[in-house]
Amino acid sequence: MKPELTDKEILQLINLNKEGGFRSLMFQFQEPIYWHIRRMVTHHDDANDVVQNTFIKVYNNIEKFKQDSKLYTWIYRIATNESITFLNKRKKKQTEALDNGEFSLENVLSSDPYFDGNSAQLILQQAIGLLPEKQKAVFNLRYFEEMSYKDMSDVMGTSVGALKASYHHAVKKIEEYIKER
Amino acid sequence: MMKKEIREELEGLGSSLVSIGNDNPFVVPQNYFDTLELGIIKTDQKVPDGYFAGLSDSVLAEIQPKGKTKVIGISIRKWAAAASIIGVCMLAYMSLMKPDVVISNESYTSFDVELEEALDYLIEHDDIFIFDAMEFSQLEVFEEDDEELDDEDLDAILYEIELEDLNELL
Numbered sequence: 001m002k003p004e005l006t007d008k009e010i011l012q013l014i015n016l017n018k019e020g021g022f023r024s025l026m027f028q029f030q031e032p033i034y035w036h037i038r039r040m041v042t043h044h045d046d047a048n049d050v051v052q053n054t055f056i057k058v059y060n061n062i063e064k065f066k067q068d069s070k071l072y073t074w075i076y077r078i079a080t081n082e083s084i085t086f087l088n089k090r091k092k093k094q095t096e097a098l099d100n101g102e103f104s105l106e107n108v109l110s111s112d113p114y115f116d117g118n119s120a121q122l123i124l125q126q127a128i129g130l131l132p133e134k135q136k137a138v139f140n141l142r143y144f145e146e147m148s149y150k151d152m153s154d155v156m157g158t159s160v161g162a163l164k165a166s167y168h169h170a171v172k173k174i175e176e177y178i179k180e181r
Numbered sequence: 182m183m184k185k186e187i188r189e190e191l192e193g194l195g196s197s198l199v200s201i202g203n204d205n206p207f208v209v210p211q212n213y214f215d216t217l218e219l220g221i222i223k224t225d226q227k228v229p230d231g232y233f234a235g236l237s238d239s240v241l242a243e244i245q246p247k248g249k250t251k252v253i254g255i256s257i258r259k260w261a262a263a264a265s266i267i268g269v270c271m272l273a274y275m276s277l278m279k280p281d282v283v284i285s286n287e288s289y290t291s292f293d294v295e296l297e298e299a300l301d302y303l304i305e306h307d308d309i310f311i312f313d314a315m316e317f318s319q320l321e322v323f324e325e326d327d328e329e330l331d332d333e334d335l336d337a338i339l340y341e342i343e344l345e346d347l348n349e350l351l
């Protein structure tokens with residue numbers, strides 16, 4: 001069981017010794033942040049790259065954190081933005097691959113040694129993969145990470161009402177996709 | 182196990198996603214999280230070995246194919262600038278020297294006067310002593326040959342000069 005440090009304690013540690021304090025921050029947040037990113041980008045290698053970029057940004061900008069939100073929602077926000085940026089770049093490349101019939105999420109996940117889901121989970125991931133990037137982030141934060149709408153609002157910079165509507169639309173789209181299969 | 186709040190929300194939407202559940206279907210390589218923070222702290226603000234050594238080459242390689250502009254080296258530019266300055270100086274010098282040099286009420290352009298003509302002129306005019314003209318001539322020769330009289334040469338010259346001539350000069 002990891003000892004939970006408060007935001008204040010982590011920031012104090014960083015003020016005393018940036019590298020040492022940052023290790024504490026990573027120790028506390030690296031796993032949830034990795035899983036959030038992994039659900040967004042699917043592949044472990046891609047997730048690893050985005051995780052690295054995310055924590056480098058956290059390290060370089062930690063002095064700018066104003067403590068008007070929770071530290072974890074601030075890091076989630078950076079991670080979400082990094083993931084969406086990555087997905088937009090990948091989409092451009094995949095458009096060409098799709099045209100050539102080279103890319104299929106089903107094929108990619110089936111052959112991924114780091115995917116251990118059953119057939120229902122495979123179909124669910126395919127359905128999530130078809131959502132727009134922001135809606136995908138909203139669905140993952142609520143469905144898998146069980147985050148409150150208040151915290152999701154801090155992460156996404158969107159109102160609670162808009163997030164609820166987005167989540168409900170995402171659930172409907174996924175239901176329809178599963179029924180068609 | 183899905184949180185009650187999330188499950189009830191899905192059921193309220195009439196969704197069958199509850200039956201799939203929200204377990205994580207992904208896995209990570211063994212010991213991945215044990216080394217993640219080390220990788221990030223090492224990565225931060227560092228570059229691969231030899232990155233800067235090859236940076237200029239890679240940047241130039243990117244630039245050259247795009248623009249086919251002829252690149253003139255800095256040394257050529259320097260030479261061109263130097264040649265221009267010398268040319269301007271020579272023109273200025275020539276324009277300054279162009280006015281005629283007045284010698285004994287007759288005018289000659291300095292570049293037109295040959296040494297022999299000058300000596301002839303001096304010989305014909307008694308107002309300039311012949312020895313001065315000869316001395317002038319010798320001086321020019323020595324400057325051209327970049328040599329100086331040594332003791333032997335001086336002795337030879339003095340031997341040829343008559344004592345009477347020397348007396349006239351002194």
